[in-house]
Amino acid sequence: MIWEPIILRNKNIPEIADIDVYERNGGFTALKKALKEMTPEQVTDAVKASGLKGRGGAGFPTGLKWSFLPKGVFPRYLAVNADESEPGTFKDREIMEKNPHQFIEGVILSAYAIQCAHAFIYIRGEYPGAANILEQAIAAAKQRGYLGAQILGSAYDLEITVHRGAGAYICGEETAMLESLEGKLGMPRVKPPFPAVVGLYGKPTVINNVETLTNVPPIIDKGADWYKTIGTEKSSGPKVFCVSGHVNRPGNYEAPLGSITLRDLIFGAEYAQGVRGEKNVKGILTAGASAPMLTAQHLDTKLDYEAVAAAGSILGSASIIVLDEDTDIPWATQKMSRFFMHESCGKCTPCREGTYWMFVLMERINTGKGTARDMEMLPIVANQILGRTLCPLGEFATSPVLGTLKWFKHEYEAKVSADGNRETEK
Amino acid sequence: MLSETAKQKIQELKARYPNARSAVMPALYVAQAEYGWLPQEAIDAVAAEMGMTSTEVGSVASFYTMYHVKPVGAHVIDFCTDLPCALAGADAAFARLRERLGLDAHQETTADDAITLRHAPCLGGCDKVPTLLLDNQAQYQNMTDEKLDALVAQLRVAHDKS
Numbered sequence: 172m173i174w175e176p177i178i179l180r181n182k183n184i185p186e187i188a189d190i191d192v193y194e195r196n197g198g199f200t201a202l203k204k205a206l207k208e209m210t211p212e213q214v215t216d217a218v219k220a221s222g223l224k225g226r227g228g229a230g231f232p233t234g235l236k237w238s239f240l241p242k243g244v245f246p247r248y249l250a251v252n253a254d255e256s257e258p259g260t261f262k263d264r265e266i267m268e269k270n271p272h273q274f275i276e277g278v279i280l281s282a283y284a285i286q287c288a289h290a291f292i293y294i295r296g297e298y299p300g301a302a303n304i305l306e307q308a309i310a311a312a313k314q315r316g317y318l319g320a321q322i323l324g325s326a327y328d329l330e331i332t333v334h335r336g337a338g339a340y341i342c343g344e345e346t347a348m349l350e351s352l353e354g355k356l357g358m359p360r361v362k363p364p365f366p367a368v369v370g371l372y373g374k375p376t377v378i379n380n381v382e383t384l385t386n387v388p389p390i391i392d393k394g395a396d397w398y399k400t401i402g403t404e405k406s407s408g409p410k411v412f413c414v415s416g417h418v419n420r421p422g423n424y425e426a427p428l429g430s431i432t433l434r435d436l437i438f439g440a441e442y443a444q445g446v447r448g449e450k451n452v453k454g455i456l457t458a459g460a461s462a463p464m465l466t467a468q469h470l471d472t473k474l475d476y477e478a479v480a481a482a483g484s485i486l487g488s489a490s491i492i493v494l495d496e497d498t499d500i501p502w503a504t505q506k507m508s509r510f511f512m513h514e515s516c517g518k519c520t521p522c523r524e525g526t527y528w529m530f531v532l533m534e535r536i537n538t539g540k541g542t543a544r545d546m547e548m549l550p551i552v553a554n555q556i557l558g559r560t561l562c563p564l565g566e567f568a569t570s571p572v573l574g575t576l577k578w579f580k581h582e583y584e585a586k587v588s589a590d591g592n593r594e595t596e597k
Numbered sequence: 598m599l600s601e602t603a604k605q606k607i608q609e610l611k612a613r614y615p616n617a618r619s620a621v622m623p624a625l626y627v628a629q630a631e632y633g634w635l636p637q638e639a640i641d642a643v644a645a646e647m648g649m650t651s652t653e654v655g656s657v658a659s660f661y662t663m664y665h666v667k668p669v670g671a672h673v674i675d676f677c678t679d680l681p682c683a684l685a686g687a688d689a690a691f692a693r694l695r696e697r698l699g700l701d702a703h704q705e706t707t708a709d710d711a712i713t714l715r716h717a718p719c720l721g722g723c724d725k726v727p728t729l730l731l732d733n734q735a736q737y738q739n740m741t742d743e744k745l746d747a748l749v750a751q752l753r754v755a756h757d758k759s
Binding site: 246255256257258259260261264289295296297298299300332334335336337338339340351352353354355356357372413414415416417421422423456459460490492494498503506507510513514516 | 613614615616618619620621622623625626656657660661662663664675678679680681683684717718719720721722723724725726730733734735736
């Protein structure tokens with residue numbers, strides 16, 4: 172069955188980035204309904220009842236997150252995480268560039284639900300095109316009375332500010348993002364207090380991902396009961412899967428959570444259409460560089476949060492990178508180790524030093540200078556990072572090494588020698 | 598010296614936020630657009646407009662990779678060599694481009710200061726690889742060797758004219 176997208180509606184309606192086209196296709200009906208017929212609490216309750224979980228990676232229930240805001244404390248803020256920087260992730264970019272009004276409507280609805288008058292969209296600096304499209308979408312919404320003072324004649328006011336990042340993966344971590352938005356270095360805060368209580372400018376703050384909020388208009392428009400019929404009992408709704416690497420048709424594909432397997436996504440005619448050159452799958456990353464690698468034996472894993480966790484990895488942002496049978500796994504691991512070394516913010520010593528040493532060890536192994544002892548050191552270094560950092564970047568950084576050692580130890584063994592002097596093939 | 602227009606722009610940016618300090622990142626972009634990079638003079642000028650110390654502004658500028666705290670060429674190419682691009686041969690394309698630009702080991706900017714070429718972390722263009730970001734302004738995707746050569750030629754012409 173072909174799924175009709177409700178997030179990537181641009182797949183069926185290519186011109187939906189035009190606000191007229193969006194309106195003609197039901198755009199802003201959810202906002203009209205919410206402002207005329209629903210209290211903010213009712214909007215929150217609907218999102219809670221829908222079972223929507225955060226699509227940025229952590230998978231935390233969205234409505235529940237909103238309800239953590241302390242009562243009666245104002246102002247409060249909505250900070251939208253559009254700092255999509257995980258290698259292999261490009262779903263929020265497509266949503267913002269191709270279906271921007273549904274996303275903006277989701278921001279407005281969510282801001283109304285939490286009674287916030289100023290929302291911020293923190294977009295990574297490397298997405299100048301998407302940032303410009305959002306600025307235009309916000310201006311268009313304002314012109315039509317969907318934003319600004321007394322929205323659609325109600326008593327509700329909202330401003331949205333687009334804030335461009337400047338190249339730092341760490342700013343996708345929610346508290347680092349708040350620091351950056353406050354004009355400081357993007358370094359994570361100690362939690363607790365959680366942002367819901369002490370967030371942006373010390374005020375109660377909700378942080379949600381772009382894709383998460385793009386789910387809100389259809390939930391309000393068609394109701395939580397309808398939404399819950401999509402996906403599984405524990406993982407409701409549709410999900411955008413980013414597929415990259417050695418596939419014939421890389422791209423974003425939307426499907427209900429739990430409705431397809433990795434095999435369907437990689438080989439299906441309506442999805443990535445198989446591995447290039449008819450080769451076999453060797454490794455699969457399900458949440459970019461941050462997920463422990465899976466292998467061909469996991470191809471029949473269903474794509475929902477619980478099933479991928481049961482297979483030993485995480486669904487996270489659902490960034491599926493496919494590696495074919497000819498891929499040099501320690502080489503690919505070094506690529507990911509380099510990324511985390513570069514992106515570690517340096518605040519926590521185990522992450523700052525550990526990511527450096529994991530990269531050095533990987534480089535040594537890949538250049539034929541590695542010893543068996545270097546191989547043993549990799550998990551030792553990784554385990555000294557785990558559980559000793561403020562934010563998940565440290566944990567993510569261990570995934571490439573620990574995940575590949577689990578399944579592909581023989582590839583490491585083939586590259587090391589007793590004296591660190593292995594002849595390398597040129 | 599920051600132009601009056603730039604100073605005014607920074608003051609406008611400050612008004613967009615509940616706390617003016619939030620405008621330091623957009624203000625640094627404004628200064629970088631004027632100077633081409635962020636010499637100490639630019640950091641000092643932003644600090645004066647922001648009411649922050651130069652140390653505070655300098656620390657923000659040096660934390661984020663899109664601010665150039667060292668001189669760069671007239672155009673900056675941030676070329677993605679992270680895993681999804683690398684699986685499509687981005688390393689070879691990067692090495693070839695370096696050679697084309699006549700860059701020695703550890704050299705990032707061409708001798709005539711026309712082009713700086715840097716490794717970029719994942720740019721989120723993984724479905725259209727290889728991907729690059731030009732001058733922090735635009736992404737170029739599906740960059741074959743031919744398209745890279747054409748882009749470099751175009752940038753060189755633009756540089757020679759200016």
